[in-house]
Amino acid sequence: MKKGSTPKTAGMNPKPLASSPVQGLLGELSVEQFLQRHWQRKPLLVRSAIPEMLATVMVPPERLFEHAASDAVESRLVSQRGQATRRWSVEFGPFDALPSSRRRNWTVLVQGMDLVEDAAHKILQRFRFIPDARLDDVMISFATAGGGVGPHVDSYDVFLVQATGNRRWGIGPAPRPQWVEGLPLRILQNWEPTEIYDLGPGDMLYVPPGWGHDGVALDACTTWSIGFRTPSRHEFLSAWLGDQAELSADLTGTSRDDRFRDPKREPTAHPAQIPMDLRKTLHQWVEAWRTDERTRLATLDGFIGRHLSEPKAHIFFDPPGRPLSQKRFVQFASRHGVALDRRTRMLYDERHLFVNGEVDPVKPDRALRLLADQRAWTPSQSARILVNELITERVYSWYLAGWMLVTPAQLDTD
Numbered sequence: 001m002k003k004g005s006t007p008k009t010a011g012m013n014p015k016p017l018a019s020s021p022v023q024g025l026l027g028e029l030s031v032e033q034f035l036q037r038h039w040q041r042k043p044l045l046v047r048s049a050i051p052e053m054l055a056t057v058m059v060p061p062e063r064l065f066e067h068a069a070s071d072a073v074e075s076r077l078v079s080q081r082g083q084a085t086r087r088w089s090v091e092f093g094p095f096d097a098l099p100s101s102r103r104r105n106w107t108v109l110v111q112g113m114d115l116v117e118d119a120a121h122k123i124l125q126r127f128r129f130i131p132d133a134r135l136d137d138v139m140i141s142f143a144t145a146g147g148g149v150g151p152h153v154d155s156y157d158v159f160l161v162q163a164t165g166n167r168r169w170g171i172g173p174a175p176r177p178q179w180v181e182g183l184p185l186r187i188l189q190n191w192e193p194t195e196i197y198d199l200g201p202g203d204m205l206y207v208p209p210g211w212g213h214d215g216v217a218l219d220a221c222t223t224w225s226i227g228f229r230t231p232s233r234h235e236f237l238s239a240w241l242g243d244q245a246e247l248s249a250d251l252t253g254t255s256r257d258d259r260f261r262d263p264k265r266e267p268t269a270h271p272a273q274i275p276m277d278l279r280k281t282l283h284q285w286v287e288a289w290r291t292d293e294r295t296r297l298a299t300l301d302g303f304i305g306r307h308l309s310e311p312k313a314h315i316f317f318d319p320p321g322r323p324l325s326q327k328r329f330v331q332f333a334s335r336h337g338v339a340l341d342r343r344t345r346m347l348y349d350e351r352h353l354f355v356n357g358e359v360d361p362v363k364p365d366r367a368l369r370l371l372a373d374q375r376a377w378t379p380s381q382s383a384r385i386l387v388n389e390l391i392t393e394r395v396y397s398w399y400l401a402g403w404m405l406v407t408p409a410q411l412d413t414d
């Protein structure tokens with residue numbers, strides 16, 4: 001096949017993930033019914049949503065404690081003293097030691113478990129009827145009896161899955177949330193749950209953003225929170241404007257940033273007064289920054305994809321120690337298949353492919369969209385696609401960066 005041409009990908013159009021929900025995950029509801037009735041609207045309790053959790057401890061507490069001791073993941077320890085006064089304390093990891101499991105009323109919460117624990121990554125794939133761009137992470141918490149983070153609201157959609165032990169959840173609307181003053185965490189005041197559910201292993205509770213919820217461990221238990229981010233206008237605009245500021249330095253043709261200069265400064269009798277020449281320069285920079293409508297629109301989609309595919313700040317990739325040559329890579333891939341590293345965020349729109357916060361130089365043709373949606377190519381797909389030199393070069397460069405693995409991987413959607 002000639003360089004840059006699109007490989008034939010006949011027979012590679014997998015059925016959309018949304019039409020193949022994992023049986024029982026949403027109880028009696030189809031994905032469509034769940035999205036129409038509950039998503040962003042009202043909670044849903046599903047008994048035995050993930051029944052394997054009854055039989056298997058997927059991430060044992062000891063393993064969670066090891067993660068909490070590492071500085072590669074974010075963790076928090078929330079404890080309460082005095083049941084009546086409910087004095088809360090919050091500490092941030094890494095934790096060399098945690099309180100004794102025999103002590104009541106504490107919980108440790110560890111973020112980003114989908115990136116380091118296969119089981120969490122696999123369970124997460126069942127929720128890919130929601131776009132990846134909305135996904136935040138899987139947090140796992142361990143609590144001793146009485147432990148919890150108190151009644152609160154999240155700005156996130158969250159599926160709370162009980163993995164081991166039992167937890168009592170109180171949930172209810174919180175239309176005008178007020179917070180208890182003087183605490184190190186945001187605890188709702190004057191809020192009463194309208195429903196109470198006891199969750200055991202495998203049970204799941206979906207909580208939309210802005211709903212009050214309070215989970216108290218009935219015994220030592222672990223809870224998985226599958227969280228979906230909802231960017232706010234403020235967050236997005238501040239990121240976009242930051243990006244525009246960098247772009248404006250490039251547009252002026254200066255690779256370096258400009259800096260204010262005042263070689264003709266006269267002595268001042270009013271040192272507190274903001275000097276006019278400084279104000280003038282700052283005004284000029286703002287005036288000169290305004291990009292025209294066309295430039296702004298041309299760069300916006302690129303920015304959206306870069307922003308949404310950006311891994312979190314503490315994420316690092318591990319390039320292969322002794323990388324295969326490109327030729328061997330293609331041979332291996334054709335034999336075993338390829339898979340995106342768990343940490344890789346790959347998204348696309350009609351014109352761009354985004355990988356880990358970068359716009360990739362290749363366009364998202366059918367084969368690359370398949371890779372992003374499946375997060376893998378089977379051996380036969382790899383063999384068929386990797387005759388295209390342009391795609392092979394890109395995929396090989398992702399392999400060298402540690403973004404992609406040649407592996408006898410099962411498809412995540414299996």
Ligand code: SIN
Pocket residue numbers: 107109140141148149154158160213215223224225
């Ligand atoms: C927890 O796991 O204790 C808290 C989860 C949540 O409320 O979002």
Ligand code: CO
Pocket residue numbers: 152153154158213
């Ligand atoms: Co919450």
